[in-house]
Amino acid sequence: MEITHRVENEILIIAIKGRLDAATAPIADETIKKTLEENTNRLLFDLEGLEYLSSGGLRVILSAAKEIRRREGKVALANLKQYVYEIFEVSGFTAMIPIKETVEEGLKDLAL
Amino acid sequence: MVSHKNSFELKSDLSELETLCQHLNKFGHVTGLSEACITDINICLDELFTNIVSYGFTDDLEHIIKFTINVDNNVLTLTIEDEGIAFNPLEKKDPEIPADLIDVRIGGLGIHIVRKLMDDMSYERKRGKNKLTMKKFI
Numbered sequence: 001m002e003i004t005h006r007v008e009n010e011i012l013i014i015a016i017k018g019r020l021d022a023a024t025a026p027i028a029d030e031t032i033k034k035t036l037e038e039n040t041n042r043l044l045f046d047l048e049g050l051e052y053l054s055s056g057g058l059r060v061i062l063s064a065a066k067e068i069r070r071r072e073g074k075v076a077l078a079n080l081k082q083y084v085y086e087i088f089e090v091s092g093f094t095a096m097i098p099i100k101e102t103v104e105e106g107l108k109d110l111a112l
Numbered sequence: 113m114v115s116h117k118n119s120f121e122l123k124s125d126l127s128e129l130e131t132l133c134q135h136l137n138k139f140g141h142v143t144g145l146s147e148a149c150i151t152d153i154n155i156c157l158d159e160l161f162t163n164i165v166s167y168g169f170t171d172d173l174e175h176i177i178k179f180t181i182n183v184d185n186n187v188l189t190l191t192i193e194d195e196g197i198a199f200n201p202l203e204k205k206d207p208e209i210p211a212d213l214i215d216v217r218i219g220g221l222g223i224h225i226v227r228k229l230m231d232d233m234s235y236e237r238k239r240g241k242n243k244l245t246m247k248k249f250i
Contacts, residue, residue, distance in 0.1 A: 019133070022162040023126040052133075052151065054158045055221040062216060069214050083151045090228040091221050092209030 002049075003031045011110050012040040013103065014064075017049030020057030029060045036064060041073025044106040048079035053087045065097055078106035115184040116143045124165045124175040129158055135179075143183055149250055152229045153181065153190065159222035160192050160201070160244060168196025168242075188248045190230075193241055200235045201226070201244065 001018035014035060020028055036043075045061060065075040076098040080088070088094050100106040120135050122128040133154060140150035161177060169175055178193040206227070207220040227233065232247040 021129050021158055022166070023129045052154065054155055054162070055225055056162055058221060059219075062213075065213055066216065075213075083148055083155075087155070087225065090225055093213075093216075096211075096213040096216070 001028060003028060003035075005035050007040075008107060009111065010040075011042045011044055011107055012036075012038070013044045013046055013107075015046040015049060016061075017051075019052040020050060020060065021052065021054040022056030025056045025060050028057070029063065032060060032064050036067055041068055041071040042110045043068045043073065043075045044103065044110055045075075045077045046079055046103050046106075047077060047081070047084055050081065050084050053084045055087075055091070058087060058091060058093075062093070074110050076100055076106045076109050078103045115182070117180065117182045118142075119178065119180040121176050121178050122161065124169060124177060126162065126165055128165075129161070132157055132161065132179075136181075139181055145183065145250070149188075152248070153188070156226045156229055156246060157190065157192060159226050163199075163201070163222055164192075164194045164196050164242075168194055168199065170197065183250070186250055188250050190246045190248075191243060193243045195241055198237050199242055200237070202233055202235050 001020055001024040003014060003016050005012060005014045012035065014032060016028065043064065068075045078100045079102065080099060098109050100109055118139050122131055136150050136154045140147065157179060164177055175195060180191045182189040201223045204223050206224045207217065210216060230246040230248050234245045236243050
């Protein structure tokens, strides 16, 4: 599992690659929390490289999304593989977080 | 499809999730099951295994969790067996999904996901062991 981040148009983009499960969640959580220390309130998850997601990993993404909402900001997800999308769907979160096909669309959704 | 059966054991440590994935990839290779199907199996066994490891044991000793996977015609049967405290996941209510993200309580999602991905689940407690059997029509 690998996490990288960059900023584009003042939007924080966090890319997660590999497998995000209960074993990799603690380090992912720590890394993302550190990234969120920068005072951003617009966050886009780029999940193109995310090969696997279980509820342990879902929690990490949700907890970051909640933090951004607490800051009255906006969150979106982009580039989801079908079975990653399904995990968000069966958990009921597709109704709460905008899901976009590409990073470009995600950035457009989060633009001021 | 020809019938295939596989069984394996994992130690009660979350680092074994990687071993679980390796077992399932091998099973996918042998049976020719689709990647999507293997991923569904992986998620279900992962969620249950993670629950057992996180909440099933009151000591810090190493325990063994047993798995079987069976494909016969179009029926996939999974079992998972552990010696942890009695826990019937079928008695657990699905978490309520609120309308707003900020009200989401993070927890209890794993079993909800397993229920959605599998077609049938049954639980038995015998001789101090939990045994969960799941079926999926493929």
